[in-house]
Amino acid sequence: MKRRAFITLLGGAAAWPLAARAQSEKTHRIAIVHPSAAVADMNEASDYPAYPALFKELRRLGYVEGKNLIVDRYSGEGRQINFANLARDVVRSMPDAIIASSNVVVLSVKQATDAIPVVGAMADPIAYGIASSLSRPGGNITGVSVDPGLEIWGKRLQVLREAVGTATTVGFLTQQYAWNQLQAGEVREAARRLGFSIIGPPIGDIADQEEYRRVLGAMAQAGADALLVSDHALTVPHRRLIVEFAEKAKMPAIYPYREFFEIGGLMAYGSSVAELYVRLAGYVDKLLRGAKAAELPIYLESKFELSINLKVAKSLGLTIPTSLLVRADEVIE
Numbered sequence: 001m002k003r004r005a006f007i008t009l010l011g012g013a014a015a016w017p018l019a020a021r022a023q024s025e026k027t028h029r030i031a032i033v034h035p036s037a038a039v040a041d042m043n044e045a046s047d048y049p050a051y052p053a054l055f056k057e058l059r060r061l062g063y064v065e066g067k068n069l070i071v072d073r074y075s076g077e078g079r080q081i082n083f084a085n086l087a088r089d090v091v092r093s094m095p096d097a098i099i100a101s102s103n104v105v106v107l108s109v110k111q112a113t114d115a116i117p118v119v120g121a122m123a124d125p126i127a128y129g130i131a132s133s134l135s136r137p138g139g140n141i142t143g144v145s146v147d148p149g150l151e152i153w154g155k156r157l158q159v160l161r162e163a164v165g166t167a168t169t170v171g172f173l174t175q176q177y178a179w180n181q182l183q184a185g186e187v188r189e190a191a192r193r194l195g196f197s198i199i200g201p202p203i204g205d206i207a208d209q210e211e212y213r214r215v216l217g218a219m220a221q222a223g224a225d226a227l228l229v230s231d232h233a234l235t236v237p238h239r240r241l242i243v244e245f246a247e248k249a250k251m252p253a254i255y256p257y258r259e260f261f262e263i264g265g266l267m268a269y270g271s272s273v274a275e276l277y278v279r280l281a282g283y284v285d286k287l288l289r290g291a292k293a294a295e296l297p298i299y300l301e302s303k304f305e306l307s308i309n310l311k312v313a314k315s316l317g318l319t320i321p322t323s324l325l326v327r328a329d330e331v332i333e
Contacts, residue, residue: 028063028288029070031095033086033109035102036078036207037237042071048237049259053274054099057281063288078207078234080104080177087112097287099280102233103128104177106141114140117293119283121233121276123147125298127182134298142287142296144279146231146271148304150182153228154190156254156269159306160226161194162324163267163313164252167226169197171219171251173212173242174230176202187228199224207234209241216245224251231256236273239263252316261307261330266316268307276301305329 032042032051041048044055055065063069072093076083087108090098098118100106106120110130120143122130131137134145160170172187179202191198199222204211219227227246229235235242236257243265246253254267261268279299286296307330313320325331 025068027068027070028097029072029093029095030284030288031072031074031090031093031098033074033076033090033098033100033105034233034237035076035080035083035105036234037075037101038077039073039075041237042073042075049272049274050101050236050277054277054281057278058284061281061285063285076105078211080205080207083108084111091116097284099284103130105233106130106143110139110141116140117142117287119143119280119287119293121146121280122298123183123231131298134300136295137298138294140293142293142298143283144276144299144301146276146301148301150186152269152304153183153187154193156228156256157187157190157194157196159267159269159324160228160252160254161196163254163308163318163320164226167196167252169199169222169224170226170228171216171222171224172198172200172228172230173215173219173235174202175207175232175234176204178202178230178232183230196226198228203234207238209238212238212241213245216242216249220249220251227251227253229253229255229260231270239265247312247315250316252313252318258305258307261309264309264312266309266312266318268305270304271301272303275303308332 037048042051044052046052065071074086074090076086083105091112098116100109100118101121103123106122109118118141120141122145124147125131125145130141178184188198201215201218203215239260243263252266255265256270258268258272306328308328309332
């Protein structure tokens with residue numbers, strides 16, 4: 001089922017930042033599209049870290065929902081089969097700009113329009129045919145890439161190997177359509193070098209909480225003694241379920257975003273979802289001011305930090321080696 005919500009929030013003009021008052025003569029419409037996040041979570045008060053960061057930055061830049069900004073919200077509810085129809089619904093609403101998360105959603109929107117500018121949170125936009133280059137995307141899509149190269153998957157597995165020296169079988173939590181693509185191939189090759197076996201099953205076509213529980217349970221039953229979590233946007237809304245399962249199953253895990261670590265994940269080696277969405281807001285501002293998506297370079301995320309929670313490690317019976325701790329950017333005692 002597709003879901004769309006239009007929410008208008010009224011606020012006092014006295015609370016606007018000066019930039020907002022300058023912008024208030026013109027009202028802009030934007031659309032937000034996510035493959036799985038709930039429409040109800042796409043707001044500044046949400047527990048999902050992407051959207052508080054996005055809306056706070058938009059407000060700082062002068063765009064206040066209910067004053068000079070209209071926001072249409074769309075969710076694919078984890079059902080890939082709906083993405084094409086969802087993209088067409090978004091385009092029919094004729095927003096001034098579209099914020100889309102994940103390569104599959106960005107590609108669906110790309111197929112639905114070549115005119116409305118799109119700000120995407122993506123993996124490798126060149127490899128997936130989204131843009132012709134990072135410096136000059138050349139179409140109607142720009143945004144942020146969180147893919148520094150396939151080698152990061154080997155680095156994550158190396159961290160896992162150092163932290164859990166006795167592990168032999170790693171569950172790779174990723175989507176069915178990604179299971180035979182380059183990323184999964186690199187994971188398998190890196191695992192072979194490090195002495196791991198990689199197992200699934202992959203997440204099916206309906207990526208809801210029931211499916212995540214099914215897949216994680218199957219991995220545990222198959223003997224997974226560690227967990228590697230995909231960086232796909234579908235996974236982030238289910239981060240609490242994943243972290244809690246890994247803790248209860250005594251399954252050491254490494255995560256792709258800081259936001260997993262912040263809620264009790266053992267280790268994260270990657271970027272921050274919140275920081276990425278602050279950047280997306282900046283792109284929206286440029287587009288609404290008249291910039292062309294084709295000429296706005298796609299930002300390639302370069303800040304990847306290692307975070308380790310020693311309290312969680314202790315609960316799992318792990319002793320993290322000093323050689324790994326000294327390389328960490330943040331350690332919770």
